[in-house]
């Protein structure tokens with residue numbers, strides 16, 4: 153009795169109307185899932201180091217289509233872990249025993265993830281976007297439009313429909329940062345419902361909601377399951393009486409093992425059979441948690457095997473891992489359309505975040521003016537070289553502010569790409585596309601006051617070159633931070649590594665120790681230094697060329713115009729091992745850093761997003 157329903161895709165002009173909606177029965181059979189000992193990746197998990205930890209112990213359970221399945225249990229019981237297994241996000245290397253089946257066949261996790269929506273416990277959203285924008289962007293990324301990518305008008309309509317369903321109409325124009333915790337939770341759910349997936353997995357969708365809103369959400373999920381044959385699994389803490397009535401099947405976990413699997417009536421009967429008849433007006437799940445020791449794990453498993461469903465007539469015949477329609481789905485948009493949508497979304501968040509835009513622009517002008525006022529009109533060699541070096545330190549270290557932004561975005565990227573919303577390459581390209589003009593504006597705002605106040609070479613071409621170097625330094629630092637943020641486990645580690653490496657790059661720039669005097673075993677750091685190339689470029693810009701080469705930097709006999717010039721610009725470049733030709737080669741190396749770090753960023757993010765995860 154498979155339901156035939158018009159899919160949301162077809163409303164949005166996509167995969168063809170009137171097709172049979174795919175239905176999924178997800179099962180685990182005697183599944184054991186382990187946490188490898190800490191550091192196992194380093195020493196291969198050999199014996200005698202540390203113990204593996206069993207997070208799931210022989211779990212057998214089912215989530216049939218058309219039912220609302222609730223995974224319940226005390227904190228730390230393994231609910232989120234089980235949900236990630238059912239979502240196809242678990243690491244297959246951690247499956248110690250048992251199997252996960254979809255419609256009777258081993259789960260093809262990569263394909264299954266495309267057919268499902270997974271709402272994690274934490275709300276990974278853009279705080280600067282409005283509620284409506286968050287849903288519209290999600291729709292544009294995930295829905296196919298009849299005339300190409302981007303969801304078209306159907307995307308906006310779907311967003312409005314969801315806001316009505318989720319009770320978010322009154323906050324449609326409010327920024328996500330300003331709405332209540334419960335409203336944010338509903339936005340987070342909406343973002344993953346937008347493409348109307350056939351399977352919905354939600355980790356604590358009711359946490360932080362008042363009882364009325366929680367009931368509303370669970371009722372909506374139950375209706376989706378019952379009316380459209382969706383497979384809906386959620387984890388939930390202490391559901392109220394009215395929510396209990398909506399739950400078709402419960403998987404009760406304790407310490408990673410199933411203590412009950414089936415209907416609440418069946419649970420009540422089991423408790424009564426063990427001498428724990430439920431008193432009147434007592435919540436059956438709360439009571440079951442208190443009497444959890446009386447529910448034997450092996451009985452739960454036996455019950456699951458012998459009575460796979462308490463409802464009749466809902467069995468789904470094995471129809472293959474993932475129906476062909478879902479397998480063909482691919483991405484909703486072309487790579488170009490993805491880059492356009494993602495760049496638009498990121499640009500909006502940048503423009504609306506003061507720490508990213510207005511404050512950053514003001515900081516550029518003020519820093520330029522401040523530094524210029526310190527080195528005002530200085531002409532002596534030591535001060536000029538000191539200015540070039542300090543100027544680069546400021547430019548490289550100020551760009552590390554982007555680290556928390558990248559780390560926040562990484563969570564959203566992982567969430568969105570895990571369900572096939574778009575390609576990782578589109579994210580990296582769109583991010584770079586937004587930073588190019590933004591950092592160009594910051595570079596010009598910084599370069600103009602500082603260049604004029606310090607009184608560097610007066611030629612317009614020399615100023616343009618200086619501004620270009622400043623822009624490339626900002627882009628290099630931005631790509632470097634983006635690359636490390638793809639690897640960093642968290643902000644504290646990421647920040648320490650970025651700060652440490654920038655310090656080393658400065659030390660090996662050639663400013664403190666001339667390049668020819670750097671010990672051979674440290675020379676590689678000199679060539680890897682992000683300071684070396686722009687430092688040389690700025691020195692050559694000031695002291696190279698016909699004008700710079702003639703500039704007298706030191707004279708015998710007390711100096712001044714009358715003395716004998718013993719060091720001119722050309723001599724300085726020779727002394728520092730620099731050549732006029734470095735003017736362009738150094739720009740090329742900096743461009744190489746910008747591109748190279750972005751490519752590495754893509755590779756690290758790709759691995760991060762494509763490995764199995766929650």
Ligand SMILES: Nc1ncnc2c1ncn2[C@@H]1O[C@H](COP(=O)(O)OP(=O)(O)OP(=O)(O)O)[C@@H](O)[C@H]1O
Pocket residue numbers: 187207225226227228229230231232233234
């Ligand atoms: N990456 C991890 N590293 C260390 N321990 C982990 C990790 N993931 C899960 N665990 C542990 O596994 C157990 C089960 O975790 P899980 O998040 O599945 O529990 P839960 O039932 O969802 O808990 P809660 O209701 O508090 O969210 C917990 O004891 C948890 O500390």
